[in-house]
Amino acid sequence: MNTANGTSSGSQNEPAVSPEEVRAALEVVVNSETLARADRARSLLAYLVKAEQNGEAARLKGFTIAQDVFGKDDDFDPAMDAVVRVQAGRLREHLTSFYAGEGKDEPVRITVPKGTYVPCYVRRPSAAGAASAPAARPNGSGGRPEAPRIVDFGASASAFKLDRTIEDAPLAATRSLSDKPPAGAQDALLSPFIVRNVKRFWLALAIIVLLLTVILFLVWR
The missing domain is CATH 1.20.5 (Single alpha-helices involved in coiled-coils or other helix-helix interfaces)
Known part of the structure; x- marks a missing residue:
């Protein structure tokens, strides 16, 4: 369950996931092999997490995401163009694959539940994650956790906006090929x-x- 500061906890007995842990979890995912070739998924995930962490979860609607991430115009109709729903579905698949494989030992997992674009953060059980989550265990100085790696979200949401030429590249390539013998x-x-x-x-x-x-x-x- 998300808290007021945009973090969540796995249970009442575990501490809430801190913004630093969220940023570290995001960095691991976007730099993973699973999402290495999924540019849209990485841009969408970074945008969703940034907006949620900045207290802008209410803006995470299909129309806003289409404009901010995929460069759609003001006449974009979510009912006619399913790009956001399709990409969100693919992002969920990538996250499932990541946490089932190379990210199975990550202390904090990022999820995007179906029916919403607001991400959630789930901490793995302490007993299972204590040995494999150095960012979450004490470092010997007062029991405080080590500082996780922090990813720079950028100055604004436009940092995660896909370039229109990149978005249209597959279609352009298809058209150019169809015009040639x-x-x-x-x-x-x-x-x-x-x-x-x-x-x-x-x-x-x-x-x-x-x-x-x-x-x-x-x-x-």
Whole structure:
């Protein structure tokens, strides 16, 4: 359950997840191998966590996310364009895969529950996570936890906005490919063998025409 400062705890007996732990958990996820090629998922997750941690969870609606993250215009209609829902679904799949694999020992897990775009933060049970979560265990100085790594969210939400050219790149590539003939056909048209044979054909045709002209001239003479 999220608290007033945008953090959550796994149970009443465990301390709330601090903003520093949230930032450290986010850094681990966005730099993971699981999301290495998922640019949209990483941008969306960073945006959602930043907004929630800044107390702007109420703004996490499909329309706002579409504009801030995916560069949609003011005429964007969430009912007609499912880009936010689709990308949120893929993000949930990536998070599930990450925490089932390389992130299985992470002390704090980030989730985006279905039906909402507001992220939640779940602490692993203390007994299971004590040995594998150095950021959460005491460092010997008064029992205070070690400072986790902190990721810089940037000056504003625009830092996580996808460039329109990046967003449209797959479609642009598809269009450019569809406008070009198949590679095999293009190579065949430019084949030196065919070019030579075409030249020979026209040369032979010119010789035949010339011979016919000479024959007709001799016949009628």
